[in-house]
Amino acid sequence: MVAPTPRDGNTRLHVSWHSRPATAASIPGMDADERVCPFCGRPPGGGIFCSACGRNLGAVERLPTRSEWQDERQGGIGADAAAGSLAVRCADATAAFLAAMREAGNPGATKMPMSKASALRRAGSAHAWVLRPVDREDFDEPRRYEPGLVLTIDGRFHLLDSELRGWGQRNFPHYHHTVRPNAIDMPVEERLISELATVLSAHRLEGKPPRSGTPTP
Numbered sequence: 001m002v003a004p005t006p007r008d009g010n011t012r013l014h015v016s017w018h019s020r021p022a023t024a025a026s027i028p029g030m031d032a033d034e035r036v037c038p039f040c041g042r043p044p045g046g047g048i049f050c051s052a053c054g055r056n057l058g059a060v061e062r063l064p065t066r067s068e069w070q071d072e073r074q075g076g077i078g079a080d081a082a083a084g085s086l087a088v089r090c091a092d093a094t095a096a097f098l099a100a101m102r103e104a105g106n107p108g109a110t111k112m113p114m115s116k117a118s119a120l121r122r123a124g125s126a127h128a129w130v131l132r133p134v135d136r137e138d139f140d141e142p143r144r145y146e147p148g149l150v151l152t153i154d155g156r157f158h159l160l161d162s163e164l165r166g167w168g169q170r171n172f173p174h175y176h177h178t179v180r181p182n183a184i185d186m187p188v189e190e191r192l193i194s195e196l197a198t199v200l201s202a203h204r205l206e207g208k209p210p211r212s213g214t215p216t217p
């Protein structure tokens with residue numbers, strides 16, 4: 001089932017297929033327990049992008065089996081179908097964005113520090129584009145803080161935080177940005193599509209069609 005679930009003020013893709021133990025598909029194309037792409041229903045291959053339709057599967061926690069996918073297609077009506085189509089459009093826009101950027105050499109992607117997942121682990125970094133800056137108001141009421149959003153060059157979404165620094169210093173206010181270490185599901189939101197388009201157009205890549213065929217691994 002593909003249904004939007006409000007969480008932290010965002011609506012994200014929540015894919016909860018009925019759990020069933022994974023079975024290795026020994027007969028490709030014929031096995032009802034074979035894992036398929038949730039968007040096109042075909043075997044997606046082993047990469048982060050579906051080898052059949054090219055969509056980004058990085059945000060899909062668990063691939064459905066062929067029989068689950070078929071059940072879902074038959075039951076997908078009303079709100080679920082509408083949410084599904086937004087999810088598909090967001091996935092398509094993300095795949096097109098990554099393909100156009102990859103072809104252009106990933107312009108504008110920057111290395112950003114990650115916040116530490118724990119005191120014992122070293123903080124890493126993310127090579128990513130900022131799709132959505134942190135939305136915060138520190139000085140006027142009402143105060144607010146809404147994390148931003150980044151997309152890594154390998155197609156994962158992470159939340160972006162900023163920390164207000166520089167109290168009492170000349171460069172106040174200064175914001176230190178960090179990327180949260182754990183990837184999140186692709187946000188299924190209309191604004192994601194325009195945010196991707198805005199970053200593309202900033203690098204004069206708007207309107208460039210995504211590369212067709214099998215994406216390179």
Ligand SMILES: [Zn+2]
Binds near residue numbers: 039052053
């Ligand atoms: Zn697919």
